[in-house]
Amino acid sequence: MRVLCVAEKPSISKSISQILSGGQFTTSATRSQFIKNYEFDYPQTNSFYTVTCVSGHLTGSDFPESHRKWNSCDAFELFDAPVETHVASDKKAIEDNLLTQARRADMLMIWTDCDREGEHIGLEIVRVCKRAKRNIVVKRARFSAIIAQQIHHAAQHPVELDRAQADAVEARITLDLKVGAAFTRMQTQILQNHFVQLSEARNVVSYGPCQFPTLGFVVQKWNLVKSFVSEPFWHIHMSLRRNTSSSDGEETVFNWRRGHIFDEDAAVSIYDFVLSDPLARVTKVTKKETKKWKPLPLTTFELQKAGSRLLRLAPKKVLDISEKLYQQGFLSYPRTETDQFDPQFDFHSLIRKQVVDPTWGAFANSLEEGGFAVPRKGKNNDKAHPPIHPTAHAGNLVGDERKVYEFITRRFLACCSKDALGFQTTVDVECGGEFFYATGLLVLERNYLEVYPYDKWVGHEIPEFEEGEEFQPSVCELREGKTSKPSLLTEADLVTLMDKNGIGTDATIAQHIQTIIDRDYVIEKMEGSTKYLIPSKLGIGLIEGYNQIGLNKSVSKPQLRRETERSMVQVCEGTKTKAAMLEETIVQYKEMFIIAKREFEKVISPCSAKFFTPSWTFQFGQIHGFETSVKSTCRLVECNRFFFEASIYPTYSTSE
CATH class of the missing domain: 1.10.460.10 (Topoisomerase I, domain 2)
Structure with a gap:
């Protein structure tokens, strides 16, 4: 059986061919300088494969000539105008190659990206190939990463093209x-x-x-x-200097339970009442274990946000880089809404690939030696792709590619680690009828934080307090602040x-x-x-x-x-x-x-504030009691939200 396999991009078609053929394939050129055909036997299905590709969408949509020009119809008519779909002029060579190869094939296997857009590109390919051979059998290869296991499985267990996604x-x-x-x-x-x-x-x-x-x-x-207009507010600042095991006389700040108030008179009244009885009494000491949760598995949305916030890269650039790394076989498919791994996912084989890395290899090894914990499960599952994760070790990347790959890899290893553990102490105190609290943190086990520097969790020690204890605050002041301008x-x-x-x-x-x-x-x-x-x-x-x-x-x-x-x-x-x-x-x-x-x-x-004719004068008429008679070359100008028509006379600069 002859099988024509069509991928979405040249790099994918070459990678598929190398994996399925074991590197034993012949290559032939096409009329497109970017597209090549690869041929080889695939004995696992007793087939002869021809692997080629398109380059994104084959077709474009536009209105017919009767509606295409700007002045050919009223804009409202476009809502009901017919839409024509045709192969783009720069894709004709690709179309010809598909037609030629389809005539020789018994089966067409779609290898486009496994998302909604890839499904539609697959349908475009089907429509072209069926023009050459109406009865050609159509199948769909489903995969999430360019790795041997998934590619062979996709070739041996093809499914049907999802027409509903293509329709969407x-x-x-x-x-x-x-x-x-x-x-x-x-x-x-x-x-x-x-x-x-x-x-x-x-x-x-x-x-x-x-x-x-x-x-x-x-x-x-x-x-x-x-x-934004800044508003003043007032709060009571209370602190105590007392020795801890790690420092002498460190200041412990007690936060006011009210936070702050905007009424100065009320704040002064409350503060005066506190000063009338300035002795603070410990009402409760709470000690408990606490956690800093490891991150959820990585989705495309989270990758874009992290790329902008942490890596200082534009979302589009982050996606372009991750797409390239996917095509090179270093990452899983980078467009996914899923933040939960399948229970049968093989974490350990992927972790072992990272052991050789000089930066995070030791941490990956620690996961293999007992530090592993099943990743958390998010609430989203697109039923198409797993969360983004590394599929191979990439040791020679530089620049932005290195930054993106490193973030994704560290995120995956962090997901496979354990939550950070700590011990938290909260001291509640009452002073003059007002309530305050101080919180201390002792980090016991950093765990995932060892490999994931993008999260911070810093310990802060506070002195020992006992319930019922009384103390004189070192500082008890009414302080003024201002609301901060939003970013x-x-x-x-x-x-x-x-x-x-x-x-x-x-x-x-x-x-x-x-x-x-x-x-x-x-x-x-x-x-x-x-x-x-x-x-x-x-x-x-x-x-x-x-x-x-x-x-x-x-x-x-x-x-x-x-x-x-x-x-x-x-x-x-x-x-x-x-x-x-x-x-x-x-x-x-x-x-x-x-x-x-x-x-x-x-x-x-x-919008008038944006556009001005290069040089103008104005026919003002009467404005706020003033009379002028100078005319202008502009169509429309604005002054204090009034608009004036134009004529031809001497000119003034746009700043006048």
Whole structure:
């Protein structure tokens, strides 16, 4: 039997061939300089294999010529316009290779990435190959890592292609095309008519069903920071200096149970009452064992957040690197929502591969000598892939690749270790009718912390106290503080918000963040070692404008996209059809489009701060009692939220 195997990327097809053939294969070139065909016998299934690949999606979707040009139709018509799918012009050579190889094959085996997107690419491959041979048998190879055991198992136990997942992707592609194109054309054409700079530069003000809610999070946090007004508060600071076993006269701070209060008069009154009876009495001493839980197994969301927060790498870069390491056979598939390992997972064979590492090898060896503990179980399981973990030791990586691989490996080893153990002492005291407490920690066993430096757990010793004991505090003061300004949004914060609100998937979140940066809706700003996201004037104008329209389900809020993502999950599960999902979602966007277009002046107003003609003068008319008669070359200018039309006369600079 002749089997045609088609992978998603050139590196995967070569790796599959090397594993299945034991390195004994012949190679032939194709018309595409990046694609090669590998051929060999596979006696385990009594088959002759031809392994090739595509390069991501084969096809693209667009409107027919009657709707494709910007002025060919009203933007609203795009919601009901037909969508054409065709093989992209730069993929014709790949298409020809598939057609040629399919004619010779008895079976087509899909080896694309085992996720929703990979399922759809697999369907694209099937459609091309069935044009060459209608009755070709179609199978799907399922695997999570480029390691021999999984690749051989996938080849010998193929399954069916998951059409429901492919349908969900097709629904998302169609929806994003129609909604994105309709809103983008509408808002771009209106804004170009109002702002000369946009029209002359032919700048597109793009809209995306995911990118606008993502931008909305950034603008919302920016407004919160900008509008912040610090408030004073008062708290009672009480401490005692007493010797401990490790130091002489170390200060033990007792935290006020009230925390702090914002009423100064009330704070002074309470403090005066405390001073009237300043002797502190120990009411309770609690001693107990405590733990610092080891981390959960690693998901794509957590990898992106950690990459931004701990490794100082953009989420997209972290995913790109982990994808490359996966293709090289060093990592499992890096796009997964699962944070629990299967009970039958072979931890020890993977741990043993890390024993040779000069940095964490000794810790890996300690796991093999009794330090192992079954990883914790999270609440998520996508039923497709295990948590992200190393599949081989990679000793020669450098730079960012080394940082990403090291984090994933340390995370896996930490998951396989034991929780850190400590002994905690809490001392409760009462002074003048107010209650305070101090907490001490003795770290007994660091365990997973030995290999996982990204978590901190520092011991802090306090003196010995006995219940009923009384003492005179060394310090008892009423102190004033101020509320701290909230921080701007980081990429890790944004990933968390998108995950929580159902914007995008583990595979697309990083790209949505990169898109709003590429569109100049968001600017990256470094402060120290932290990168913050700041909305541009255009980004602020668009979001504030849409918010002023007051849509029931705003295009700048996550609600509608979250509902769309849930509908796509229902398509994957087979409880909703692709057609039903598209119909009900497009109806909602149509309603919003009609209202947004009718009230788009509310978007123009805040956007006007962004766009100015290079040189202007103005026909002011009467403003606050002043009369002028100078005319201008601009279409629209703003002054103190008033807007003025244009004509032609002498010019002034844009700062005037």
